Amino acid sequence: MARPREFDEDRVITAAMETFWRHGYEGTSTRALCESTGLGPSSLYNTFGGKRQLYLRALRRYYETSTAEQIEILRGEGPAKQRLRDMMVHAVDADLDEADGRGCFAINAAVEIAGLDPEVKDAVRRNFDRVEEELRAVVAAGRRTGELRSTADAGSVARRVQSTYYGLRILARVQDDRQALLDTVESTLADL
Amino acid sequence: MARPREFDEDRVITAAMETFWRHGYEGTSTRALCESTGLGPSSLYNTFGGKRQLYLRALRRYYETSTAEQIEILRGEGPAKQRLRDMMVHAVDADLDEADGRGCFAINAAVEIAGLDPEVKDAVRRNFDRVEEELRAVVAAGRRTGELRSTADAGSVARRVQSTYYGLRILARVQDDRQALLDTVESTLADL
DNA sequence: CGGCATTTTGTACGTGTATTCCAAAACCCG
DNA sequence: CGGGTTTTGGAATACACGTACAAAATGCCG
Numbered sequence: 169m170a171r172p173r174e175f176d177e178d179r180v181i182t183a184a185m186e187t188f189w190r191h192g193y194e195g196t197s198t199r200a201l202c203e204s205t206g207l208g209p210s211s212l213y214n215t216f217g218g219k220r221q222l223y224l225r226a227l228r229r230y231y232e233t234s235t236a237e238q239i240e241i242l243r244g245e246g247p248a249k250q251r252l253r254d255m256m257v258h259a260v261d262a263d264l265d266e267a268d269g270r271g272c273f274a275i276n277a278a279v280e281i282a283g284l285d286p287e288v289k290d291a292v293r294r295n296f297d298r299v300e301e302e303l304r305a306v307v308a309a310g311r312r313t314g315e316l317r318s319t320a321d322a323g324s325v326a327r328r329v330q331s332t333y334y335g336l337r338i339l340a341r342v343q344d345d346r347q348a349l350l351d352t353v354e355s356t357l358a359d360l
Numbered sequence: 361m362a363r364p365r366e367f368d369e370d371r372v373i374t375a376a377m378e379t380f381w382r383h384g385y386e387g388t389s390t391r392a393l394c395e396s397t398g399l400g401p402s403s404l405y406n407t408f409g410g411k412r413q414l415y416l417r418a419l420r421r422y423y424e425t426s427t428a429e430q431i432e433i434l435r436g437e438g439p440a441k442q443r444l445r446d447m448m449v450h451a452v453d454a455d456l457d458e459a460d461g462r463g464c465f466a467i468n469a470a471v472e473i474a475g476l477d478p479e480v481k482d483a484v485r486r487n488f489d490r491v492e493e494e495l496r497a498v499v500a501a502g503r504r505t506g507e508l509r510s511t512a513d514a515g516s517v518a519r520r521v522q523s524t525y526y527g528l529r530i531l532a533r534v535q536d537d538r539q540a541l542l543d544t545v546e547s548t549l550a551d552l
Numbered sequence: 553c554g555g556c557a558t559t560t561t562g563t564a565c566g567t568g569t570a571t572t573c574c575a576a577a578a579c580c581c582g
Numbered sequence: 583c584g585g586g587t588t589t590t591g592g593a594a595t596a597c598a599c600g601t602a603c604a605a606a607a608t609g610c611c612g
Contacts, residue, residue: 170588171578192472194386198570208591213571269475278533279471280384283461293534324547331527331544338526341470342485352523355516359551364609365559390600400561405601560607569598577590
């Protein structure tokens with residue numbers, strides 16, 4: 169019937185995600201996308217519709233990979249505090265170790281475009297809401313076992329952890345002192 | 361001696377700051393800068409050296425105005441917790457009330473360019489360090505009066521508050537639920 | 553009141569942008 | 583193996599980008 173695609177759509181989206189992640193939306197040119205994906209501009213446009221839509225796909229892919237990984241850590245087997253620690257230490261190390269500071273794609277999207285593009289805002293909110301949900305489950309579990317002593321509403325404790333976590337990732341963009349960041353993690357966990 | 365400037369340099373930087381703040385570095389064109397400042401492209405280039413240097417000036421101006429305001433709140437007269445609350449509520453309201461979500465310029469800069477431009481990274485870190493310093497002073501004061509019961513190192517408590525605060529500002533980019541954000545503030549303060 | 557120093561202004565530059573178009577190529581099915 | 587359909591590569595579009603430059607405009611000093 170027709171000529172078949174010469175590329176794997178998933179690989180293309182992953183490559184586009186890496187590029188957007190590193191350089192942001194405005195900082196990424198269609199040319200850069202073509203180079204990183206290996207596609208010509210016409211294939212990109214025919215398949216995905218354009219830069220903006222590809223960005224949205226990339227954001228969804230981030231959710232399916234990195235955020236999913238994060239959620240898996242939160243659903244681990246150890247004590248609640250250890251799972252929260254794992255999540256935060258993992259993020260700090262990722263932010264500091266990577267040669268080019270790309271941080272968290274969802275946060276980057278929230279800062280760069282959520283204010284301008286409602287669809288991006290929605291996608292990021294869904295991502296954040298999902299993380300909050302998982303954090304609430306961890307807090308609830310830790311409280312059931314008596315590990316966490318805080319008596320406040322599990323939801324607001326979860327949001328507090330989430331805020332601290334996202335804030336840490338912001339600080340890690342300009343702060344190279346790993347120990348200071350880890351101290352903040354421990355200080356947070358100690359008071360739960 | 362010479363033809364005098366027809367513009368006020370301070371006003372130009374303030375206007376440029378507003379534009380960069382709203383649209384980011386890559387999202388701001390020289391043309392947009394010309395329109396918002398009222399200057400021609402050559403005047404901009406002659407006076408400030410170019411887009412990048414103007415951005416750095418804008419970042420410094422943000423420090424001198426918004427961050428200075430924030431520090432003034434922290435140096436207020438009330439109890440320590442109230443001062444911390446004021447800072448956070450102030451930020452939440454600013455983030456939610458503004459028609460166009462522009463957030464905190466320093467955070468935006470950290471996310472968008474700190475990874476690519478060492479000078480920007482330094483400027484943002486100085487800003488963040490300054491805030492941390494002030495937070496530490498508030499924590500220390502609160503502890504002296506017995507208002508804060510946490511016994512951990514004042515520095516790590518301060519960094520924890522700072523993380524939560526920056527994280528809140530990220531959440532506020534996609535989350536319109538003011539009460540949820542304020543709950544997080546109260547939950548944070550309650551455990552200090 | 554003329555000349556000098558300096559800013560301003562408008563414009564031109566070359567490059568890069570996002571996007572579109574089209575002819576040629578590749579495939580599957582009959 | 584040919585016809586229908588999609589993909590592909592690359593050129594073409596129209597415009598925006600950051601920057602540079604020459605010429606006009608201005609105020610002060612002598």
